[in-house]
Amino acid sequence: MITILMVGFVLGMAHALEADHLAAVASFSVRGKSAREILKLGVSWGLGHTITLFLTVVPLFLLGMVISETVEARLEAFVGAVLVFLGLRLIWRLWKDRVHVHVHTHDDGVQHVHVHSHKDEPRAHALSDHAHRHKSAVSWQSMLVGLVHGVAGSAALLLYVTDAAPVKWMVVPLVLFFGFGSVLGMALVSQIIVIPLKLAKMGKAWVFPALQHVAAIAAISVGAMFILNGLA
Template sequence: MTSILLLGFVVGLQHAFEADHLAAVSALVSRKRGLREMTLRGAIWGVGHTLALLVISGLVLFSPWGLPTAFETYAELAVGLLLIALGSQVLYRLWRDRVHIHAHGHDDGRVHLHAHSHRDEVVPHKESDHDHAHPHPGSWSWKTLIVGLTHGAAGSAALTVFVAATLESRAAGIVYVLIFGLGSILGMMLLSAVISLPLAATARRLTWANRALQTAVGLISIGVGLSMALHKGIALFS
């Protein structure tokens, strides 16, 4: 039993690095302000992913109805459309806002990266005094949670629920899903931290490189989303 649960953790950790997850999290953290917030975004995604798996597992393990046959296909189609929307949002904001990033400090000594735009200014960027206030919203993001929930309902859901249903008890099945979820949360935190490194490095001095990286993130997210949506759409409607 212990080996099965340990396997669930390892599979959850590995699962975080799948292509659609990489594309989604890259798009979500591409404009965040620092390593801590980027990593927290990954954790929120993982929590949403785990909550979806728990709900689906609960329906399968504790109800007589189970899930419709086409549920997973519809969920993966939704993930594809969501990735297209996330990637498009990244590209649109870059085009609309002339976004670039500066490092700045606070009175308590903290330094973080701040993305902003000059779309309402008429002076050249080098002549701007960069004297503008900016909000510091909380790190919790419902959008990130919803993306995680959508991913949790697709792809791995069927396999994870199948393994949970074959264990010796319903309680063991739920524990397996929780441990799988813990692995995916840690994996997404690690992935978000890794993604943040080139973004942070280029944000300090190489604004053009940072914009290029964000453009690549947007295009990759759209590409992965189109591939998923077309594949699942053809499967559903052919």
């Protein structure tokens, strides 16, 4: 039993590293303003992904039902469309909102990097207010994308638990371990985005906008591939 649960956990971490998941989280994470917020975005995606998997896989497994290949393909195409939207939205935001990176120092002396926009501001950049609010709530947008991804990934997980679960009640901890693995995996992956933030502190602020463009292009490319495969 322990072995089966640990395998589910490891598979969940591996699942988080799939191209479409990385593209989705990257498109959100590169908009993060600090290491803590970027971590929040990755974890929020993982939580949404886990919720959908649990609400989809557990009932279908207990009812002895499966997801057809046709339905799975259409769901993947839908995920692809979401990825394309995220990539295009990120590019639009970069070019229209005048997004840039600057180092920000608080009154207590703590210094970190902000992704900042001066959209529709009448004043010059030098006169603009750089005060920021730091929220700690869950990112609902990132969680929503995770929910969508969970629907598309439920077919494969359903097949796995059908073969792996020796008794029906084990589907619950198995799916939860899988989900926890995906949350942890995406949390670790999201922290890679922190590296360009650190480089910005060292005077290499151009690295972060460059990464934003790369993430947008990656999301669009992976999304287009999913659409073509899902509708083929």
